Amino acid sequence: MIALHDYDLSAEGYAVRLFLALLGLDYRLLPVEFYPAREHEGEEFRALSPMASLPVLVDGDLVLTEVAGILSYLAARHGGADWYPAGDAAQLGRIGDGLALSARLAATAGAVRLADGMMLPLDGAAARAEAKRLLRVIDERLWFGEAAGDDWLCPGPRPSIADIACFPHIVLAEEGDIPLIDYPAIRRWLDRVRRLPGFVVMPGVFGA
């Protein structure tokens, strides 16, 4: 069975838990205390995840330590054509772009959310300003997408793992004092993700 080493309040961890739920996959959750114990920085956890990154997915001999790798693996292994458009090079490229965008969100909106609530050191003003710039770009992309009949971050009739990877950081942005009121297309997109069959919440996220 898949094992997931994870912290309940991790947005990256939530992306993986959400995708596992959407795929209907069972897994074993192994809690890691990020705050306040910083268990992810301990020797035992670094043996598994040398960069001390959370979550970590273990499936047999395979150990994956970054959300982009984990979602890509799960999509290719269990997602079928719906989640892994194997023959569509352009779409795979766009999904890769979207996963990189989620890493930018993690470094800004995600970092300021954690630093704020858990009182960790960070230049919050700079992180917020960059997060808002990213959200503006995403809001415009979604707005133009909607006008063209597309509901998701990458064009096409179905959501992709880019949506799943970006969703947690955006839906939780207000915890880092980044209001979403100014991004109407983003708010409609958040509601579409919430209505996906199998959607699950995490503490701080509410359902449709």
Next chain:
Amino acid sequence: MGFKMTETGGIDPDTWNRWHVVGCHDELPDDGARATRLLGRAITVERRGSGAEVRLTGGGALPVKVAYGYVWSSLGTPGPLFELPEHAEADRRNLNGCSFFVRTSPPRAIENFLDMAHFPFVHTGILGEEAHPDVKDYDVAISTDGREVVASNCHFYQPKAAAASTGGVDVTYRYRVPHPWCAILYKDSPAKPGRSDVIALFVQPCGEEEIVANLALFILDDDTPLPALRRFQQQIFVQDKPILENQMPRRLPLYPRADSPVRADKASIAYRRWLRQLGTSFGVLS
């Protein structure tokens, strides 16, 4: 008597002269001071063995007390801190469940802690469930000496009342509010029938709309590992955080019929009346 609000930067005398929590003693850094805020002032908190030192940043030392696992300080001349005798009971485990920074006023956090009506909708499947939304009638009073608000005989159905719970139970609650920004909950212990787990919310007033919420546990549970106890509290508190941060205005309205609670929440009405009696103006709209 003769107290001038100008000497306190406009802070009311009750708030100025109280002890306020400024950190969990165990979680202070091993080396150096931690910077934080108290009533809008920058302060530093440093561990000194089993004691602590608290200073205004770039200024003098402030009164300090270590009690119930936390460091307390004051900008004025504090009297005694409220009693919490359960802290000293030998068979209890005392720990900091979690500390989170929240953008809300201190009294909003206390009101949320006292409010059982939100359990089914915010803590669904843990502290309540939507099929059992009703808060049964309970008793509430300001103590005769005026020093605390007490709510008792609160009954509520909870699917998972504590980390050690194995199923849903009808839980009996009792609350004490012995400090404007500290509330203590006594709740049936799943491990030891007839006794109560004690869960306290100690709010650090960083500013009028900025707090650190500390959940302190004094519980009768020898078995659940520490990380699992903290995990249970964190999960619950993080469900409250967005609710608190979205409450507008962030300061608690104290003027007559403010917020006009649709459901007459007796504990909240008594709490607000008590704050008016104390003359609390910090973090409220009057």
